[in-house]
Amino acid sequence: xxxxxxFGQKISLCSKDPLTGYYRTGCCETGPDDSGTHTVCxxxxxxxxxxxxxxxxxxxxxIPEYGFPGLxxxxxxxxxxxxxxxxxxxxxxxxxxxxATNEKTLQIIPIEKLTAHSK
Numbered sequence: 001x002x003x004x005x006x007f008g009q010k011i012s013l014c015s016k017d018p019l020t021g022y023y024r025t026g027c028c029e030t031g032p033d034d035s036g037t038h039t040v041c042x043x044x045x046x047x048x049x050x051x052x053x054x055x056x057x058x059x060x061x062x063i064p065e066y067g068f069p070g071l072x073x074x075x076x077x078x079x080x081x082x083x084x085x086x087x088x089x090x091x092x093x094x095x096x097x098x099x100a101t102n103e104k105t106l107q108i109i110p111i112e113k114l115t116a117h118s119k
Contacts, residue, residue, distance in 0.1 A: 014041035015076040028078035041100035081108040
């Protein structure tokens with residue numbers, strides 16, 4: 001797991017409620033088994049949640065058997081970097097918590113795009 005943010009510092013907590021992160025640590029940590037690169041800590045919006053659902057990833061509907069409560073606007077969540085970038089291109093990208101966004105994100109998204117959408 002990698003716990004360094006885009007500034008080269010220890011990654012900050014993204015969310016414990018709902019509990020996020022590929023490893024469900026509350027941080028946007030990643031590793032070789034995280035093929036989706038869940039590294040962007042973002043604040044959910046209605047626009048983004050609807051966009052994600054339209055792309056086949058419904059983040060709003062709870063899935064109790066996986067302990068997933070369903071997300072609502074205002075929740076912070078570790079998003080797949082490519083999905084965030086796609087949302088950015090469609091002008092529906094949610095705000096990013098930079099200190100809680102993993103450095104691996106920079107392999108996919110330029111820092112300028114992240115900082116332009118920071119909270």
